Amino acid sequence: MDPRAPVGTRSVTVAVDAMGGDHAPGEIVRGVAMLSLEAPHIYTLLVGDGEAIGAVLSTVRHDPERIAVHHAPEAVKMWEKPAEALKEHPQASILVAAQLVADGAADALVSAGNTGASVLACARTWRKIPGVHRAALASVYPTEIRRGEKDDPFSLILDVGATLDVTAEDLVAFAIMGSAYAARVSKNPRPRVALLSNGAEAGKGPPEIVEAHRLLQEATELNFVGNVEGVDIPRGTADVVVCSGFVGNVVIKMLEGVSETIVRLGHYASKEKILWRAGLALLSSGISRLKEVTDWEQYGGAPVLGFDKLFIKAHGRSRARAIANAAKVAAKAVQAGLAEDIESALKSFHSRRAA
């Protein structure tokens, strides 16, 4: 173990797709450089154009003892169609990075690139956890209530776009995976799990939600609290909110839109009247705190759950801080044995059902 690593931590290697994202490779490499100085127990494997990566590294403070570069000559662009792009670019950084994780050269993957291509690259190279039919993309959202050992102000919503059409079994698997993630990463020992529906009653919602509700009530591994409505998400009634990728994606985009509109309204108000501006100035510290809590750069990225390895999808607009935080989250989940936890929880659920 590295003597500079915090006591009790084992070193983890995170593969980072250096070419993915709106600000790649500059901000991605800077994020890794930042990470190398902040977290001595995390090694990174930067995958991408070796020349471009080297050029950025030479201009920033970093610790090369913590960074390795794996040259990949191609990249998938943000606008490319996933399947076609991977076929066209077999040496694309995201595909090479996923393969390196599959081969054991790294423990987890972080990318801010094309979401579809990233998930597809993982699906092609990694093994699905037994009992998981479809992967889920999870996202965190700030809530009124704090939770867990770390006083985490976020609830986890999954799936937010990986699987549009789901079955009741898929929703149960999402619930188990989300619960394990919240328990390990937010250090919340018994997270409250809920299904997102159009009413709190068990019979509300489409058939797969009703069936999932029935199955989840039997799942003693989980702290299932029933159905919640959209309004309950920002309130923080549940720590893990489960839904289909279609619904989750609509919800998360709407929540993002509301946040952005509030910010715009604030700007408008400050320009419109001096009195409003003065009011906003008085509230400035509170607004800053709110911005800090809701700033997606602080919590890194969204985990893709369901594979035997962990993939953290960072926001396409990620800058250095977000990439460093995404890699920290990935390392934390690996150290906590997230994949093993999910596998054992699913095994226990299915064997009890079979019995």
Add this chain to the structure above:
Amino acid sequence: MAREDKDKRRDKDRRKPVAPGGPSLLAAQTPAVVTPPPRHVYRWDLDKTYLKTEFDTLKQLLRSAFEGAAAKQSVPGASALLRELRAGGGARICFISGSPRQMRRVLTQKLRLDGVEFDEFILKPNLRNMLTGRFRAMREQVGYKLPALLAGRSGLPPETRETCFGDDAEADGFIYSLYGDVIAGRVKRRLLEEILERAGAYEDDAQRAVTLAESIASGEAVQRIFIHLDRRSPTSRFDRYGARLVPVFNYFQAAMVMFEDEQLTAPAVVRVALEMVDRFGYTVEALRNSLQDLLRRGRLRRTTARALAAELTEGGIPQLGALPSARELLLSFATRVRQLGDVPSMQIPIDVPIDYLAALEADLPRKGKKRTDIAPPL
């Protein structure tokens, strides 16, 4: 009584011709015993180059000043590298530091504890500077180090080569490059005077530097300058100093470059790595990443990495300590080399005449000005 003992000891020290740790700055110039000139001179800075010293805060400064020799930590691999350089034969090892002379006993004791032999040990007369009101000299380095280096050089034949070791905390890259170019005759008197004046050197120090510069036999003496990146400074900060200066993140990297320079043997490189692993908890991952970093930066040729591996395979790797088996180790290192693919290494800085006045502004800005070539905070 204690004071009398100290005085007696000081008098005894004065009588020593070229004693390690001799008190006089110029003591090394007048050896009493005629010895053959050294084949190679290795000049080392102390704080942050050999010793892991923290003095960014007053608390750290005080702790560093009062801690005993056993409590002092060396930079991983530094003592092993110095022992290997000494073992090569014909080497003169000289330390020059900005630490006050009052720290001589504890510092030399630390080197002895580490099994490091040395020939010169020069410290800054900070007490004298303070008592004589030369406060600027307490902080300023060019006016102190350049004449001290030149004094150490005088009397040596032109063919004696030198390797200098410094760090990125102050201006070692600037001073060692200037030192090398002064000996090579590339810095003319007028320019040297201007540099010293702009660096804030006192007139007598500047005059001594100029006099010494003119008395030294000219030649390409300084072969290599290593800058230990204690602060993890961007490597591009040192591009202005050309290919002779190699910024290194650890002494395993320095050892590999010295293997390429034919200053060290392959087993010696391994022994440096071993010290880093055994005494300082370095991982194989950190070492192989360090190798890849050097190759990527074009500071080590791939053929050298292959030659090092071949020599170790043929000659057998010495006792491996905490490292995995030799075969496993070489395969693991080879993976990192392969991962670079066919990407050409970065262009190493071109050797053009150094613009010392611009470098001075960048590396040693005058009061009120900020360093210009440090990358913006992340």
